[in-house]
Amino acid sequence: MVMVTALTVGVGAGLGAVFFRHLILWVQTLAYGGLGGLLSSISPYHLLIIPAVGGAIFGPLIYFFAREAKGHGVPEVMEAVSLHGGRIRPRVVVVKAFASAICIGTGGSVGREGPIAQIGAALGSSVGQFFKLSDDRMRNLVACGAASGIAATFSAPIGGSLFALEVILGQFNAVYFSAIIISAVTASVVANIFDSSIAVFNIPAYTMVNSWELVLYLILGVVAACAAYIFTKLLYWSEDVWDGIRFPEYFKPVVGGLILGVIGILSYKVDGFPRVFGVGYETITDALTGNLVLGVALVLLLVKVAATIITLGSGGSGGIFAPSLFMGAMLGNVFGQAANYLFPLSTAPAGAYALVGMAAFFSGAARAPITSILILFEMTSDYNIILPLMIATSMSTIVSRLISQETIYTLKLSRRGIHLDQGHDVDIMQQVTVEEIMTTDVETVPLDMTLLDLSTEFLESHHHGFPVVDPEGTLVGIVSIQDLEREFDTDTIMGKTVKDIATTDGLIVAYPNESMQVTLRRLGTLDIGRMPVVESEGSRKLIGIIHRKDIIGSYNVAIHKQQQKASSK
Secondary structure, X not given: OHHHHHHXXXXXXXXXXXXXXXHHHHHHHHHHHHHHHHOHHHOOOHHHHHHHHHHHHHHHHHHHHOHHHOEOOHHHHHHHHHHOOOOOOOHHHHHHHHHHHHHHHOOOOOEOHHHHHHHHHHHHHHHHHHOOOOHHHHHHHHHHHHHHHHHHHHOOHHHHHHHHHHHHOOOOOHHHHHHHHHHHHHHHHHHHHHOOOOOOOOOOOOOOOOOOHHHHHHHHHHHHHHHHHHHHHHHHHHHHHHHHOOOOHHHHHHHHHHHHHHHHHHOOEEOOEEOOOOOOHHHHHHHHOOOOOHHHHHHHHHHHHHXXXXXXXXXXXXXXXXXXXXXXXXXXXXXXXXXXXXXXXXOOOHHHHHHHHHHHHHHHHHOOHHHHHHHHHHHHOOOOOHHHHHHHHHHHHHHHHHHOOOOOOHHHHHOOOOOEEOOEEOOHHHHOEHHHHOEOOOOOEEXXXXXXXXXXXXXXXXXXXXXXXXXXXXXXXXXXXXXXXXXXXXOOOOOXXXXXXXXXXXXXXXXXXXXHXXXXXXXXXXXXXXXXXXXOOOOOOEEEEEOHHHHHHHHHHHHHHHHHHHHHO
C-alpha cells in the first residue's frame, strides 16, 4: 500500500508540474502577447496594467477560496505536517495552481517551485485522506508530494527527496525515505516524458584555478548568509507594512502589481520584458555564463529583492526558491567580478562564483545545505565545482544559524506562534486553536449602561469582566470589576456609564484560528484574565471570549491530542 500510494502521488505530481509550467506559459502568452499586443500603443506603460490585472484576478481567488494559497506555500505545508497530521484541503491544489500561474505569468517576481511543492503536498494529503490513512502515513505522503514537485521541476529526484526530509519534515528518517525516493523519481520521469523544457542550466565546466581560492568561497558563503538574512527580514517587513494598510485584502495585489509595474518600467529588460519579472531563469543563465557586467548584476540583485518583497508582501502567490537562486547568482557574479579584478590570474570566472552563490544564498535563507548542494549539482551536472559549492554552502548555513534561529520558512510560522524543532511542535499548546476552547455564549454590556446597573450585573453573574459593545453589537472595549471599584472609590458614579470607565484604546483580542500558545503569551504579558475573540484580523465582530477556566480546559485538549498523536504512530 505504501509503494502504491507513493507511485500515485509521484505520477500525479509529475503531471501536475507539467500542467503548471504550461499554465504559466499560457498565462504569460495571453498577458504579454494578447493583452500586451492590444496595449502596445502605450508601451512601456502596459507593464503597469498587466501585473495589476493579474492581481485583480488572483487576489480574490485566494481570499475567497483558499487563504493558505497566499505566499510561498512551504510554511503552510510544514504547519500541516507538524500540527494537522498532514491534512491539507484538496481545493488548495486547484487554487494554488491557478493563483500562482496568474501571478507568475503576469509578472510576479516569484518562483514556481514553492507552488509545485505545495500542490504536490496537497495532492499527497488528498490521496491519504481518500484512503483514510493514519496521521503518520499522511505526513509521509505530504512529504512525497513536496519531493515530487521539486523533482519534477528541476529533474532533481535526489535534491527533491532531501528537500522533503530537510525542510518539510525537518529530520532524516529511514521509514520515510524509500517512499519519498519512489515518488520523486516517478515524478521526475513523468515530467521528462511529457515536457523536455525542465529548468537545467547549460553552463561551462568550471574548476578552481588555485587552492587558496577556497578562502574566497568561504567569504562568499558569509556574504550570502548575510544577504539572505537581510532579504528574509525585508520580506516579512513588507508583509507587515501591507497588512497594516487599511484596504480590502483581495485588492492589495492590484496595488502591488502597479508598484511592480513601475519597477519593471525602470529596470533592465530583454525584448521589452523586465528581467526581474517572473522566475528569471534566462537572466540567471546570463550570470552563470558571465554575460552580465558588474553594474547590471548589482542593480538586478537590488531590484529583484524589491520586486519579490512587493509581490509576496502585497498578497502574491509563488515560491522564494527561484528568487533566491536569482539573487544568489547576481550576488555571486558581483563577488566573482570583484575577485577577477583583484586577482585576475588566480580566480575562476565570475560565472563559477554565481553558481556557488545560488546554493549559498538559498541555504542561508532556508538552512538546507544538503538540498542546496544536490539540487545545484543535479541541475548543472558539474562535479568540478562541488568542493567550492560545499564549502560556501556550509559556511552560509553556519553563519545563518549564528545570525538567527529562524529560517525564511520557519519565521513565517513563528510569527503565528508555531515553533518547530526538527519538524515537530515544541509546545503542546500550539496544536490547540482558540476556536476549540473559547466560550461562545458571551455576556456583553452596552456602552450606555449606567455604573449602578453594571454593579448589579457583576453581583448577579459573578463575572470579573464584560466585553463592551455598541448599539450595532460591535466590540468596542472591555470593562472589568477593578475598573468599577476604582470609580466607586472616587464616589462619583452617579450619572456615569460604562463608556466612562471601559478600556477602548489598545484593545487586545484573539482570533479563532490562532494557536492558544500565542494567546497565552499575550495574556501572560498583559496580566489579564479574559480576552474577547473576534471573527478575523481587522474585524470587531465578537464571536467568543476566553476565560481563565477555558485556559485550563485547553491544556486538557492539548494533552488529549498529544496522546492521540502518540497512539497513531
